[in-house]
Every structure is written in C-alpha cells, then in structure tokens.
Amino acid sequence: xxxxxxxxxxxxxxxxxxxxxxxxxxxxxxxxxxxxxxxxxxxxxxxxxxxxxxxxxxxxxxxxxxxxxxxxxxxxxxxxxxxxxxxxxxxxxxxxxxxxxxxxxxxxxxxxxxxxxxxxxxxxxxxxxxxxxxxxxxxxxxxxxxxxxxxxxxxxxxxxxxxxxxxxxxxxxxxxxxxxxxxxxxxxxxxxxxxxxxxxxxxxxxxxxxxxxxxxxxxxxxxxxxxxxxxxxxxxxxxxxxxxxxxxxxxxxxxxxxxxxxxxxxxxxxxxxxxxxxxxxxxxxxxxxxxxxxxxxxxxxxxxxxxxxxxxxxxxxxxxxxxxxxxxxxxxxxxxxxxxxxxxxxxxxxxxxxxxxxxxxxxxxxxxxx
Ligand SMILES: Cc1ncc(COP(=O)(O)O)c(C=O)c1O
Numbered sequence: 001x002x003x004x005x006x007x008x009x010x011x012x013x014x015x016x017x018x019x020x021x022x023x024x025x026x027x028x029x030x031x032x033x034x035x036x037x038x039x040x041x042x043x044x045x046x047x048x049x050x051x052x053x054x055x056x057x058x059x060x061x062x063x064x065x066x067x068x069x070x071x072x073x074x075x076x077x078x079x080x081x082x083x084x085x086x087x088x089x090x091x092x093x094x095x096x097x098x099x100x101x102x103x104x105x106x107x108x109x110x111x112x113x114x115x116x117x118x119x120x121x122x123x124x125x126x127x128x129x130x131x132x133x134x135x136x137x138x139x140x141x142x143x144x145x146x147x148x149x150x151x152x153x154x155x156x157x158x159x160x161x162x163x164x165x166x167x168x169x170x171x172x173x174x175x176x177x178x179x180x181x182x183x184x185x186x187x188x189x190x191x192x193x194x195x196x197x198x199x200x201x202x203x204x205x206x207x208x209x210x211x212x213x214x215x216x217x218x219x220x221x222x223x224x225x226x227x228x229x230x231x232x233x234x235x236x237x238x239x240x241x242x243x244x245x246x247x248x249x250x251x252x253x254x255x256x257x258x259x260x261x262x263x264x265x266x267x268x269x270x271x272x273x274x275x276x277x278x279x280x281x282x283x284x285x286x287x288x289x290x291x292x293x294x295x296x297x298x299x300x301x302x303x304x305x306x307x308x309x310x311x312x313x314x315x316x317x318x319x320x321x322x323x324x325x326x327x328x329x330x331x332x333x334x335x336x337x338x339x340x341x342x343x344x345x346x347x348x349x350x351x352x353x354x355x356x357x358x359x360x361x362x363x364x365x366x367x368x369x370x
Pocket of ligand 1: 031095096097098099122164167168196198222223224225231234235236
C-alpha cells in the first residue's frame with residue numbers, strides 16, 4: 001500500500017459511526033438533502049434505460065446535457081471563465097462535482113505544486129490533494145471585502161486557488177466585491193482559480209457572484225447533487241477553457257471512461273424541468289430561519305448562512321469534545337477542527353437533512369444541556 005494513502009485518516013467517520021449507534025439521534029452531520037430525487041427525474045432515467053442503448057457516452061458527457069449545463073451556467077448573473085463565450089466545448093460532465101474537482105487537481109497539480117484553500121473549507125479538498133499527492137495550504141481569504149495580505153502571499157506562489165460560494169461549511173456567499181477581488185488577483189498573478197459553485201441555486205435572498213467571471217484562467221464546478229436532491233446519481237461538471245477541458249478529460253478517461261449514462265439522462269431532465277429546485281429552496285429557507293432563531297436563543301456566535309444548507313456556529317469549546325458529548329445526548333454535528341486551523345471551536349450544522357421538527361427537537365436538547 002502507498003504510504004500516502006495509508007496515512008490518510010478519515011476522522012469525520014467517527015461522528016457518523018457514533019451517530020448511527022445512537023437511537024433517534026438528530027442527524028445534523030449528514031451533508032445531503034432530506035428530499036428524494038423528484039419523481040419526473042427518476043421516470044426520465046427509467047424511460048431512458050428502456051428506450052436508449054446503454055453504452056459508454058463520450059468522456060465529456062452526452063451532448064444535450066453539456067448544452068443544458070451551458071444554459072444552467074447562464075442562469076448566473078455572470079460566470080467564468082472571463083471572456084469565454086460558453087458552448088458545450090467548455091463543459092465536461094463528470095462523476096459528481098468531486099470527480100470534476102479531482103480531474104482538475106490531477107491534471108494541474110504535480111507533487112511540488114500547491115493548492116490554496118480558504119479557512120474554513122470543505123474537507124475533501126484536502127483529501128483529494130492527499131490522494132493526488134500535491135501540496136496544499138489553508139489561509140483565511142478575506143477581511144471584510146478585501147483579500148488579507150497573508151492570503152495574497154500564499155496565493156501568489158500557488159498553482160491553484162480554490163474558492164467555494166455558497167460555502168460549505170459556513171453558508172456564506174461572496175459579495176460582488178469579494179468575487180471581483182479574488183478573481184482579479186488570480187488573473188494578475190497568473191494563478192488558476194477553481195470556483196466551486198455546487199450550491200449556486202440554494203441561496204436565501206442574496207445574488208450569486210462567480211469569481212471566475214473576473215479571471216480568464218479559471219474553472220467553475222457544478223453539480224446536480226444538492227440543488228436537485230440527486231447526491232447518489234453522481235453527476236457534476238467542470239466548465240473551463242476548451243484546451244483545459246481536453247486535459248481534464250484525459251484524467252476522467254483514465255479514471256472512469258465516462259459518467260454513468262442513466263444518471264446523465266436523469267441530470268438532463270432535472271436541468272430542463274427544474275421547478276423542484278425553487279420548491280426545495282423555499283423549504284431550506286424556512287429551516288434556515290428557524291435554525292438562526294434557535295442559535296440566537298442559545299447565544300451562539302455565527303455568520304448568517306446566506307446559501308447552501310449549512311451553519312457554522314462557534315461553541316466556545318473544543319469542537320471534537322463538544323460533538324462527541326452532544327451525540328450522546330441525541331444531536332449529531334460535525335466538528336470544525338478538520339475544516340481549518342481557526343475553526344477548532346466551531347461545529348457544522350446541516351439543515352438540508354433535517355425537518356423543522358427535528359431542528360426544534362435538537363435545540364430543545366442543546367438548550368437543556370448548555
Ligand atoms: C463544497 C462542495 N463541493 C463539491 C461537492 C461535491 O458534490 P458531488 O460530488 O456530490 O457533486 C460537495 C458535496 O458535499 C460540496 O459540499
């Protein structure tokens with residue numbers, strides 16, 4: 001076994017294993033929608049299996065889906081890469097947003113090259129780097145609207161800057177100024193920017209701004225997993241410059257040949273007939289509002305979740321101790337510590353996977369315990 005792989009410790013697994021043992025635990029730790037995939041999407045996939053030949057597709061995905069992804073990106077006020085007139089040639093369908101991100105890391109990052117992640121960030125960026133064998137560092141990006149000097153220092157010498165809006169784990173969204181600042185900085189310093197926008201349709205009264213719109217050397221990551229309640233179908237994508245897409249496709253060919261065809265058919269239906277997104281978004285917004293009310297009642301400090309399905313409050317004690325204790329009481333949350341050096345007293349709460357009743361139940365327990 002390669003030492004690099006043997007040394008990887010999947011620490012968050014401790015939480016889900018413990019939560020599963022606990023009867024009637026409220027599962028704020030699960031990062032996926034409580035909704036099932038919409039019926040019309042499942043039906044389209046089932047019909048597609050019967051009516052179409054189920055061979056491999058092109059490594060970059062079926063043409064209609066690539067075109068639908070161009071339309072989906074067009075829903076944003078602006079998207080990247082800057083100056084690209086997007087067509088299907090700018091799109092590679094991938095096996096999940098994760099497959100898309102991994103193909104970028106593997107194509108771009110040699111073992112001596114570094115990726116920069118925000119503090120806090122979604123844990124798997126680090127895992128993917130460990131598997132790929134590239135260097136990575138983590139630094140808090142912004143002080144208000146401006147990039148921090150320390151962040152600029154790290155970014156200047158890096159090969160790839162990763163930014164995620166709306167953010168997992170904080171639920172924060174980049175302002176227009178922040179998007180411009182980070183996009184322009186990458187452009188001026190000739191660093192590739194990866195903008196992970198897999199939650200772009202789940203926002204609560206805020207406009208989504210893509211930093212990739214300000215940087216030619218950039219890629220945008222998308223996915224049907226969360227926006228369309230399709231985590232298990234494993235369909236995501238990368239949008240980038242044509243030459244870059246060709247190189248990402250080499251990685252994808254070496255890994256999976258193509259994403260599963262039935263899932264691509266399902267994703268096409270989800271993107272073309274997408275009224276379910278707004279229905280689910282409204283439910284998430286109600287849950288977000290309730291969660292914010294209950295966190296305020298507890299006196300917790302947190303940044304207002306503006307998008308995605310997460311909040312990241314500060315609990316003022318070691319995040320691992322807190323989470324392991326609270327599971328015993330029936331509330332499962334994810335410790336912030338693995339998400340960044342400055343986050344060891346924060347916990348991630350996913351309101352996408354719980355009902356309002358469950359949120360109330362969990363906070364009644366927390367109120368009693370704290
Ligand atoms: C920030 C972020 N990016 C990417 C992904 C990958 O999503 P998927 O591989 O399910 O498309 C996730 C999933 O949790 C995520 O939270």
